[in-house]
Amino acid sequence: MFRAFDLLLIAMMVVAATITYQIKHRADEKLQEVRRLEAEIKLEHDTIDLLKADWALLSQPNRLRKLVESYNGELKLAPTQPTQLARPSELPMYRAQAPQTEASAGVDATGNKTGSVFGTVIGGIAIPAIRPDTMTTGSVNR
Structure with a gap:
């Protein structure tokens, strides 16, 4: 045991x-x-x-x-002027990211409302027709 x-x-x-x-x-x-x-x-x-x-x-x-x-x-370089610099709010944004409101609708070259704050779309990037810092923002419809 x-x-x-x-x-x-x-x-x-x-x-x-x-x-x-x-x-x-x-x-x-x-x-x-x-x-x-x-x-x-x-x-x-x-x-x-x-x-x-x-x-x-x-x-x-x-x-x-x-x-x-x-x-x-060869390069023809020139100094950067202070007026050439942009604030982040002035940079172009994608159309999907842009606020779409009637109050901030843009105006085309003939004076007609375009229904958008953007004047031109280049390569899928929307270029503002008016300065972004003067835009009024509203609700974004998704």
């Missing part, structure tokens, strides 16, 4: 040792994966730092001025 109990305890110890080994093995695999991911992250951070340094070097005003002077004859 005592021998059967001993055999049972030995079997339980073997099962417990096997389970412990499997858990330790899985933990080691996870640790290796974490180290691999940390190495990849470090590589990405180093690459980002290198690209930032390259960008700082390439966008130096003195370097850009020299490039403008050397290629000015």
